[in-house]
Amino acid sequence: MRRLWRAIRRSPSGLVGIVLVGVFIFTAIAAPLLAPMDPVAIDLANRLGAPTWTVEGPGAHPLGADQLGRDILSRIIWGSRITLVVAITAVVMSGALGVLLGLLAGFLGGWTERVIMRLADVQLSIPLMLFALLIIGALGPSLFNLIIVLALTGWTRFARIVRGETLSLREREFVMSVRAAGATGLRIMLRHILPNVMTAAIVVATLEVARVVILESALSFLGMGLQPPEASWGRMLAEGRDYIASAWWLATFPGVAILLVVLGVNLFGDWLRDYFDPKLQENR
């Protein structure tokens, strides 16, 4: 615990990352308490109302109102829930798949390894966004399909890292000794190798969250993600694009929200990697 605290204090950028991620998660959990208004309440009298935030106070719509008079701040706060749920579900799914395949590839070797790593190569041969469009185009846009796409595009990174770690662990003394003691392959894999590859997998998972947030908002922006009236940040941006000349606040604030979350997750992920794996740390 003390080592953790020291590591946080030594890295200002890591601290920024932790704070941003913390605020994001807190906002998502406490959305009903934090949001000043109902995010889907339509108020046509207040269409495209300008931000009311001045030195005197926040006013009724601190960040303005959208084309249906809905409060933008409340929509951003509720939208953080969707972003968080989609990101975590997708990363957990791709992580589980990737760790499993990486373990099998590294531990069994031979044909299993060749097939799995070749599959990863094929997956990486299709630029991400085009793969997403292909699958969404085939299955149709929905929250479920979006998560499937995000999970399918993410497993390769986990598999590659976990395979590499497994290959080196397989030859270590402690694995040799449990093998000599008569442990089965499955038991060695799950009880002795899996716990040791988890730190690497967690670091990859953190950095994957950033990628998923960007891709999810990009797909929602293209109309391939969540369908209205849900308040998703990418969707809000897409709708705001039509009012860019008259009401800049519609598209600007959701974009800032995405930027801050991705920046925070990236900084946190970099810090986590340095913390768990001092070998990778830069000498300062």
Next chain:
Amino acid sequence: MSGYFAGRLLESLVAILGVLTIVFIAARLTGDPAVLLLPISATDADIARMRQELGLDRPLLEQYLAFLADVLRGDFGVSFEHHRPAMQVVLERLPATFELAGVALLIGAAVGIAAGLVAALARGTVLELIAMGVALIGQATPIFWLGIVLILVFAVELQWLPAGGRGGLDHIILPAITLATFTTASIARLLRSSMIEVLKEDYIRTAWAKGLVPRIVYLRHAARNALIPVITMIGILAGELFSGAVVTETIFSWPGVGRVVVQAIETKDFAVVQAGVTVISVIFIGFNLLVDLLYGLVDPRIRIAS
């Protein structure tokens, strides 16, 4: 040597076959093409006849082989929307995408290398802090949002540049900057850290000891070696560029492959989606093959290791 080349070539061919398989499976997931093609009033007999005509009643393996044979001839079927072969629709748009991605890659390489070197050489100064701060934010900025903000500032407010379309030199500035941002930031960050590592090497100390001037040490001895990881990353960045091009083209109404694929999804014109995904992926695979081959020529360690 030739073994390394042959191996990489074979891997690329397997990757292309894999991409085609995914495209084939995706096409089957869209539902029954016979039902989609016929009016709602069609009877079961009509559907059965249509299925027979399209070859959908034959075994899946046979359909797959027929699909591969068509693709080898460049035939992805006819676009419902454009009433022309889907492949033709995609190939027409390819130059626009190349132009955009090429200019963005040039901007990214030039600005990214400059910023990375400055940050590495100005360690501990405000200059490094600014360069790396901007790069971090650049990596976190969603490009569709950046595109909108650039349009708002430079096209709507200042009215310096057009907001979209393809035309003269002024049309490409905003989309190219939008697309280049992520590449620039990634190159700058990677080059900075690899430059810092290289500057600790013994051969740099030797170069200093020989009394060489800083310009020679930094550029000829250090930067050359620090650029190797950057070159390796260009293959990955090409994929990011093609992905980003889809979004950038949509925002700026740039008539490229990405935009035509997005439009094709909206109109359920799946032949164009298949052709677009395949063409871009094959180019991407070819590009990576080229990078690896050049890399093998430059770096003898790779040839020997294989």
